[in-house]
Amino acid sequence: xxxxxxxxxxxxxxxxxxxxxxxxxxxxxxxxxxxxxxxxxxxxxxxxxxxxxxxxxxxxxxxxxxxxxxxxxxxxxxxxxxxxxxxxxxxxxxxxxxxxxxxxxxxxxxxxx
Amino acid sequence: xxxxxxxxxxxxxxxxxxxxxxxxxxxxxxxxxxxxxxxxxxxxxxxxxxxxxxxxxxxxxxxxxxxxxxxxxxxxxxxxxxxxxxxxxxxxxxxxxxxxxxxxxxxxxxxxxxx
Numbered sequence: 001x002x003x004x005x006x007x008x009x010x011x012x013x014x015x016x017x018x019x020x021x022x023x024x025x026x027x028x029x030x031x032x033x034x035x036x037x038x039x040x041x042x043x044x045x046x047x048x049x050x051x052x053x054x055x056x057x058x059x060x061x062x063x064x065x066x067x068x069x070x071x072x073x074x075x076x077x078x079x080x081x082x083x084x085x086x087x088x089x090x091x092x093x094x095x096x097x098x099x100x101x102x103x104x105x106x107x108x109x110x111x112x113x
Numbered sequence: 114x115x116x117x118x119x120x121x122x123x124x125x126x127x128x129x130x131x132x133x134x135x136x137x138x139x140x141x142x143x144x145x146x147x148x149x150x151x152x153x154x155x156x157x158x159x160x161x162x163x164x165x166x167x168x169x170x171x172x173x174x175x176x177x178x179x180x181x182x183x184x185x186x187x188x189x190x191x192x193x194x195x196x197x198x199x200x201x202x203x204x205x206x207x208x209x210x211x212x213x214x215x216x217x218x219x220x221x222x223x224x225x226x227x228x
Contacts, residue, residue, distance in 0.1 A: 009153065036219075043117070043203055043219035044156075090155060100171065101217060103148075105155040 002027040002093045006104035014112050019063075019078040021107050023091035026072065033074040034092040034101070035065055044090065050074060061085070086111045116140070117220035119204055125226045132191040134223050136204030143208065145187035146217065147171075147179065150201040162187055194227045201225075 007022040025031055032051050036044040048059025055067040061084075065076045074091060091104040120135035138145065144163050148156040148171075158171030160179040168179050176198060180188040187206075191198055201224050205217040 034216075041221075043221045044205075045219070046216050049216065092156075100158060100161070101146075101156075103156040105153055 002031065002095050002102050004091050004093050004102055004104035006089075006091050006107050008107055009105065010108045010110065012110040012112060013081045015083055016080050019076070019081045019085065019109065021076040021089050021091075021109065023065075023074045023076065023104060024072055025074060025091070025093045027093055027095050029095045032094045033065075033067060034094070035059065035063070035074075035076050036090045036092060036103075038088045038090065038106075040087070047076070047089075081109075081111045083111050083113075085109060117204055117206055117218050119202075119220040119223050121223050122221060123224050123226075125228065126191075126194050127228055128195060130191075130194050130227075132194050132225065132227075134189040134191075134202055134204075134225070136187045136189070136206075136220055137185055138187075138206040138218070139185065140206070140208070140218075141184065142206035142218075143184070144206060144217075145181065146205040146207075147177075147187065147189045148203045148205065149173070150203055150222070156203065159189065194225075196227050199225060199227045 003026045005024045034049045035047040038044050048057045050067045058064045063078045088106050088108050090106050092101045117138045146161040147159045150156050162168045162181045178190045201222050203222045204220040207215045207217045
């Protein structure tokens with residue numbers, strides 16, 4: 001069975017600072033990994049996904065994530081936070097060949113002036 | 114753009130009522146999913162469907178059923194609503210077969226309150 005752990009249910013950064021949201025996964029087979037964002041009162045929107053091609057994945061709104069097999073991690077980063085990045089972020093894993101996404105518990109990002 | 118719509122943004126029902134949550138997608142996707150979202154628990158899969166009239170249980174199917182009579186529509190049914198089913202319900206759809214890297218597209222959610 002696969003699982004996802006997101007460290008930190010709440011993260012607060014200053015505008016312009018680095019954003020780092022952590023995600024560790026567990027999967028018995030090579031995984032596909034996803035980051036989704038949820039803005040207030042909206043559904044989830046895909047930020048980026050890793051599908052066994054390049055280990056550094058670039059997504060929308062300046063976000064990127066690096067797949068590190070040795071660390072079983074897929075952390076999300078953005079060099080400079082913007083107020084509009086305030087949202088909840090979810091990491092998700094799907095085993096290669098599987099059909100179900102397993103989500104982490106989410107990280108609420110707060111961006112302060 | 115893929116569009117996934119849900120019939121209601123907010124719904125208030127009484128304990129014991131039968132509740133229908135409707136989801137429609139406009140991109141001819143084979144797969145459709147129902148999740149519930151609760152604070153601190155993330156999203157949990159209730160049911161999914163990979164074709165018309167086909168369904169599979171997710172991680173928390175108890176107390177729920179689903180119906181998929183047409184490809185574009187996937188309904189979640191609470192046969193007898195209970196207070197512990199108060200939650201945000203999210204519908205999603207994705208293209209192609211289950212074995213794929215394809216993206217799931219989400220609707221805006223229905224916040225259900227059971228009194």
